[in-house]
Amino acid sequence: MKDIPVIGWLDRHQPGLLSLIMLLTLATMYSLGFLSASLATIETGPVAAGALRVIFASLFLMMVARVTGAGLVSGSVMWRYASVYGVLCMAVPFTILPWTLTYISNATAAIYYAVIPLEVLVLSRIFIGTRITPRKWAGFAIASAGLIYLAMSGAQGAADTMAAPQLRPDVHMPLWVPHIVCLMTAICIAMGAVLFQVMPKVSPVAITASALLTANLVAVPALLWALPEAMPSANAFFWVLVGGVVSTGCGMIVRGTLIRRESAIYTSTNGYIVPIITAFIGILLLGESVGLVAVMSYLLVLGGLLLSRS
Numbered sequence: 001m002k003d004i005p006v007i008g009w010l011d012r013h014q015p016g017l018l019s020l021i022m023l024l025t026l027a028t029m030y031s032l033g034f035l036s037a038s039l040a041t042i043e044t045g046p047v048a049a050g051a052l053r054v055i056f057a058s059l060f061l062m063m064v065a066r067v068t069g070a071g072l073v074s075g076s077v078m079w080r081y082a083s084v085y086g087v088l089c090m091a092v093p094f095t096i097l098p099w100t101l102t103y104i105s106n107a108t109a110a111i112y113y114a115v116i117p118l119e120v121l122v123l124s125r126i127f128i129g130t131r132i133t134p135r136k137w138a139g140f141a142i143a144s145a146g147l148i149y150l151a152m153s154g155a156q157g158a159a160d161t162m163a164a165p166q167l168r169p170d171v172h173m174p175l176w177v178p179h180i181v182c183l184m185t186a187i188c189i190a191m192g193a194v195l196f197q198v199m200p201k202v203s204p205v206a207i208t209a210s211a212l213l214t215a216n217l218v219a220v221p222a223l224l225w226a227l228p229e230a231m232p233s234a235n236a237f238f239w240v241l242v243g244g245v246v247s248t249g250c251g252m253i254v255r256g257t258l259i260r261r262e263s264a265i266y267t268s269t270n271g272y273i274v275p276i277i278t279a280f281i282g283i284l285l286l287g288e289s290v291g292l293v294a295v296m297s298y299l300l301v302l303g304g305l306l307l308s309r310s
Contacts, residue, residue: 015261018261019258019261019262019266022254022257022258022261023258023266023267023269023270023273024273025254026251026254026255026258026267026270027270027273027274027277028277029246029247029250029251029254030110030113030247030251030270030274031106031110031274031277031278031281032242032243032246032247032281033243033247033248033251034097034101034106034109034110034278034281034282035106035239035242035278035281035282035285035286036053036239036240036242036243036246036247037049037050037053037097037098037101037243038098038101038106038163038164038167038286039235039236039239039285039286040052040053040098040232040236040239040240040243041098041101041102041167042166042167042236043228043232043233043235043236044228044232044236044240045226045228046098046099046101046102047095047098047099047222047223047225047226048222048223048226048227048228049098049240049243050094050095050096050097050098050099050219050222051095051218051219051220051222051223051226052219052223052240052243052244053094053098053240053243053244053247053248054090054091054094054095054212054215054216054218054219054244055216055219055220055223055244056240056241056243056244056245056249057094057212057243057244057245057248057249058209058212058213058215058216058219059244060244060245060248060249061205061208061209061212061248061249061252062209062212062213064205064209064249064253065205065206065209068205070203070205070206070209071203071206072206072209072210072213073202073206073207073210077200078199078200078202078207078210079210079214081195081199081200081207082207082210082211082213082214083211083214083217084195085192085195085199085207085211085214086210086211086212086213086214086215086217087214087215087217087218088188088191088192089188089189089191089192089195089211090192090211090212090215091215091216091217091218091219092185092188092218093185093186093188093189094215094219094248095218095219095222096181096185097109097182097185099178099181100178100179100181100182100185101163101167102163102167102168102169102178103162103163103168103169103173103175103177103178104154104161104162104163104178104179104182105160105161105162105163105164105282105286105288105289105290105294106278106279106281106282106286106288107160107275107278107279107282107288107290107294108150108154108161108179108182108294109182109278110274110275110278110279111146111147111150111275111294111297111298111301112147112150112179112182112183112186113186113189113271113274114271114272114274114275114298114301114302114305115143115144115146115147115186115301115304115305116186116189116190116193116271117268117271117305117308118136118139118140118143118304118305118308119186119187119190120190120193120194121136121140121308122140123187123190123191123193123194124194124197127194127198128194128197128198135307135308136307136308138304138307138308139303139304139305139306139307139308139309140304140308141304142300142303142304142307143300143301143303143304143305143308144304145300145304146296146297146298146299146300146301146303146304147183147297147301149293149296149297149300150179150293150294150297151176151179151180151183153293153297154175154176154179154293155174155175155176155179156175157175158291158293159289159291160288160289160290160291160292160293160294161179161293161294162288163288164282164286164287164288165287166286166287167286204252204256205252205253205256208252212248255267271305272302272305275298275301279294
């Protein structure tokens with residue numbers, strides 16, 4: 001990245017500004033992940049949209065692994081880690097997420113995902129015994145209160161938690177179901193971070209590319225099971241590519257680069273920003289609404305995150 005003149009100049013003269021730009025770029029990439037899933041779903045259907053995201057992301061990351069020389073992981077132990085990471089922490093949440101977005105808004109999903117850092121903390125305590133201070137427990141409790149408020153309000157049909165009208169299926173579904181499922185997909189992603197803590201050290205590109213390759217064990221059958229009735233348009237394929245290449249593939253690269261420049265803690269602050277960017281994008285491009293429920297739940301989640309970090 002430093003070979004690009006503007007980026008090289010910023011890195012030499014305004015390194016803090018460059019890190020901030022990268023942080024905002026990463027948050028925007030993650031926000032586009034929700035938008036792309038919604039827009040691709042209109043033509044491909046939710047399961048196919050999620051499966052195609054995994055497939056395109058795996059192709060892109062394998063190319064990156066080849067070009068950078070990182071390659072794939074080796075040895076049966078690392079492939080077992082890659083398989084669990086790819087299937088449970090990538091294929092399952094990415095394939096299911098578009099379905100939840102036919103019921104709940106992009107902003108609502110982004111709020112559920114904003115709590116992933118705290119979910120990682122609790123899962124680390126459960127599985128590897130990481131110590132959690134009383135302040136962090138208090139932060140987790142406050143953020144959880146925000147999620148509970150969001151889920152309960154959504155289950156009662158709060159307008160600012162619902163998906164855009166053009167996405168909603170003509171199927172009756174208890175509204176609490178997609179809220180719980182979306183939260184579970186976020187927990188699956190959080191489990192991936194815990195796996196990273198316990199697996200042997202290896203190139204992030206190699207393990208991610210290998211994991212996405214194994215994720216196709218779920219994504220390909222899911223796509224074959226839910227093939228669209230008609231060939232999707234170029235616009236639909238564009239949004240699938242945005243989700244797979246930009247949000248997943250490039251997002252991983254930017255995230256890894258930013259962690260090396262600053263720290264994992266600095267990089268994790270993108271979680272505070274993603275719901276805001278996602279809400280604006282949802283309003284402008286999908287016609288979603290943002291009201292008191294979304295704002296109050298986000299403020300509780302944000303307060304819990306900030307308390308746990310202080």
